[in-house]
Amino acid sequence: MKQPGHQRASVDTLRSRPRARVLVIGGGINGLAVFRDLALQGVDVALVERGDYCSGASAASSHMIHGGIRYLENGEFRLVKESVAERNGLLKIAPHYVKPLQTTVPIFSTFSGIVSAPLRFLTHKSGKPEERGALLIKVGLALYDSFSRDGGSVPRHRFLGRKKALAALPQLNPALKYTATYFDASMHDPERLALDVLRDGLDSGPHARAANYVEAVGFDDGAVRLRDGVTGDEFAFQADVVLNTSGPWTDLTNSALGQPTSLMGGTKGSHIVLDNSELLAATGGREIFFEHEDGRIVLIYPLKGKVMVGTTDIDADPSQPAICTDDEIDYFFDLVKHVFPTVPVGRGDIVYRFSGIRPLPGHGDLEPGFVSRDYRIVPSTLGQGTMLSLVGGKWTTFRALAEHLSTETLQLLGMPRTVSTAGLPIGGGAGFPTTDAAMQVWLTDNSREVGRARALQLIERYGTRATALIEELAEAGDDRLLNAPDYSVQEIVWLIRTEHVVHLLDLVQRRTSIAFTGEATHALLAELAALLAETLDWELGQAESEVDTAAEILRTVHGVQLNSRQVGAGA
Numbered sequence: 001m002k003q004p005g006h007q008r009a010s011v012d013t014l015r016s017r018p019r020a021r022v023l024v025i026g027g028g029i030n031g032l033a034v035f036r037d038l039a040l041q042g043v044d045v046a047l048v049e050r051g052d053y054c055s056g057a058s059a060a061s062s063h064m065i066h067g068g069i070r071y072l073e074n075g076e077f078r079l080v081k082e083s084v085a086e087r088n089g090l091l092k093i094a095p096h097y098v099k100p101l102q103t104t105v106p107i108f109s110t111f112s113g114i115v116s117a118p119l120r121f122l123t124h125k126s127g128k129p130e131e132r133g134a135l136l137i138k139v140g141l142a143l144y145d146s147f148s149r150d151g152g153s154v155p156r157h158r159f160l161g162r163k164k165a166l167a168a169l170p171q172l173n174p175a176l177k178y179t180a181t182y183f184d185a186s187m188h189d190p191e192r193l194a195l196d197v198l199r200d201g202l203d204s205g206p207h208a209r210a211a212n213y214v215e216a217v218g219f220d221d222g223a224v225r226l227r228d229g230v231t232g233d234e235f236a237f238q239a240d241v242v243l244n245t246s247g248p249w250t251d252l253t254n255s256a257l258g259q260p261t262s263l264m265g266g267t268k269g270s271h272i273v274l275d276n277s278e279l280l281a282a283t284g285g286r287e288i289f290f291e292h293e294d295g296r297i298v299l300i301y302p303l304k305g306k307v308m309v310g311t312t313d314i315d316a317d318p319s320q321p322a323i324c325t326d327d328e329i330d331y332f333f334d335l336v337k338h339v340f341p342t343v344p345v346g347r348g349d350i351v352y353r354f355s356g357i358r359p360l361p362g363h364g365d366l367e368p369g370f371v372s373r374d375y376r377i378v379p380s381t382l383g384q385g386t387m388l389s390l391v392g393g394k395w396t397t398f399r400a401l402a403e404h405l406s407t408e409t410l411q412l413l414g415m416p417r418t419v420s421t422a423g424l425p426i427g428g429g430a431g432f433p434t435t436d437a438a439m440q441v442w443l444t445d446n447s448r449e450v451g452r453a454r455a456l457q458l459i460e461r462y463g464t465r466a467t468a469l470i471e472e473l474a475e476a477g478d479d480r481l482l483n484a485p486d487y488s489v490q491e492i493v494w495l496i497r498t499e500h501v502v503h504l505l506d507l508v509q510r511r512t513s514i515a516f517t518g519e520a521t522h523a524l525l526a527e528l529a530a531l532l533a534e535t536l537d538w539e540l541g542q543a544e545s546e547v548d549t550a551a552e553i554l555r556t557v558h559g560v561q562l563n564s565r566q567v568g569a570g571a
């Protein structure tokens with residue numbers, strides 16, 4: 001791998017003081033959230049992530065902050081209750097990225113599943129579920145509403161008969177009998193939310209340090225051996241407590257540290273993103289969440305002017321890259337046809353595809369769909385210290401999970417909890433205007449230099465962190481990118497400077513939505529790489545090689561054919 005023109009400041013902070021009370025291994029949402037929680041308690045904490053932040057399972061989600069109504073039938077009442085509470089909490093503490101999501105379930109039968117579902121959660125038997133009928137869904141939704149009662153952040157569910165259901169969403173399959181509509185929450189920018197969580201931790205003081213592209217590769221002489229993924233240099237890092245939050249790679253990290261485990265049994269799930277205005281209109285702006293013919297719960301979800309379709313649940317080997325296959329794409333088209341039979345969709349509509357492995361516990365012969373989505377913390381000894389390995393943990397519960405993991409860590413350190421993260425705004429969610437009137441006031445205060453439309457775009461993109469950016473733009477200018485005029489040169493430079501950007505793809509896939517929405521072109525990659533080269537002082541030739549690497553990964557992993565802006569069916 002190429003060397004950057006200068007040493008990375010984030011890695012320097014680790015190398016210059018190679019010890020901390022706590023080392024967090026893995027910068028997915030769960031590692032980042034526990035890093036934030038510990039940092040806010042004043043704990044000397046360091047985090048390393050071997051790729052970019054939020055590039056593992058956390059980058060592959062269905063973008064839902066949900067109570068997990070489906071888990072009721074597996075008897076996971078604790079998890080559903082906690083998830084609903086966290087959903088309601090995140091709507092308040094991260095209102096810039098977490099919004100209410102109207103969800104409609106088309107139902108094709110009245111009674112089926114009513115016997116098999118309760119049996120399933122009593123016996124935890126594997127096997128295909130019978131179709132979930134209206135009665136079962138009604139019972140589930142009533143229970144779900146009851147969990148929401150205290151939070152009261154979202155309205156109660158509503159059932160409609162066929163005629164009214166089709167009047168509301170005319171392109172739904174006319175064979176349906178009812179629709180049920182309820183609210184969960186959408187997280188339209190998971191990567192940006194994760195970066196805000198990281199930022200909160202880093203901003204708490206120099207006792208909190210983090211670096212991406214640094215991997216934990218071994219354990220010798222009482223220290224974890226870390227490898228800088230950019231330079232290849234290795235260095236030792238000591239900590240009293242090591243938190244293994246490597247998601248689906250938890251066992252692999254434990255093996256690397258000489259503590260082999262077999263805790264995990266991840267399953268792969270994929271999504272495609274379609275640019276299809278007819279399908280977008282057919283959803284009526286709602287998530288369509290339903291049971292496909294094989295009993296899997298799947299979704300058709302309008303997002304950023306596109307439609308996301310997912311997902312699958314297939315046993316996977318985390319040592320292999322997760323890629324959305326052609327068979328999965330066929331499955332997705334099949335499910336769209338099941339619900340919107342008259343809306344034409346084709347491979348040419350796909351602008352992006354992505355896949356990831358859920359960090360689930362090992363599950364023997366239990367069908368992937370029935371594996372517990374709850375999490376647990378497994379302690380072990382590491383040298384003179386302790387390691388806590390995290391098994392499981394959804395996006396939805398990241399704050400509560402982090403509080404649990406951090407509390408166990410504080411106990412090991414003999415330190416008190418001084419701050420609760422419940423109710424504490426995250427990043428650009430602080431002071432975010434949640435009413436129209438408050439938004440108008442914010443826009444008036446922040447639009448003098450950049451204009452109202454641009455100020456609105458920036459607060460939607462960064463929450464109230466936009467204020468700091470707007471101050472910079474007022475000084476530095478706000479010149480639109482030639483190949484993506486929705487972004488400006490100075491905005492991109494701000495992201496590079498303040499958000500640990502190392503590679504071109506960090507910018508295209510995680511600091512912005514450029515890849516997700518199919519906006520990436522060769523010319524845009526070259527324009528962004530030139531800004532990276534200038535800002536990070538890259539050596540000659542690095543920009544070209546970054547463009548080549550980014551184009552190759554977008555093509556082979558995400559099926560993006562850059563010049564045509566379309567996904568090749570056989571990529």
Ligand SMILES: Cc1cc2nc3c(=O)[nH]c(=O)nc-3n(C[C@H](O)[C@H](O)[C@H](O)COP(=O)(O)OP(=O)(O)OC[C@H]3O[C@@H](n4cnc5c(N)ncnc54)[C@H](O)[C@@H]3O)c2cc1C
Nearest residue numbers: 026028029030050056057058061062064216247269395396
């Ligand atoms: C298809 C799919 C759909 C999903 N949908 C939803 C949903 O809608 N809502 C929801 O709440 N949840 C959803 N989830 C679950 C959720 O995304 C994950 O459970 C969650 O993101 C896990 O986060 P994590 O931080 O534990 O793991 P990860 O995000 O995988 O983070 C672990 C990190 O550790 C790093 N790492 C590994 N080994 C090392 C090492 N040795 N050194 C340094 N770093 C290392 C990896 O690079 C990775 O970034 C979905 C998951 C999938 C796959």
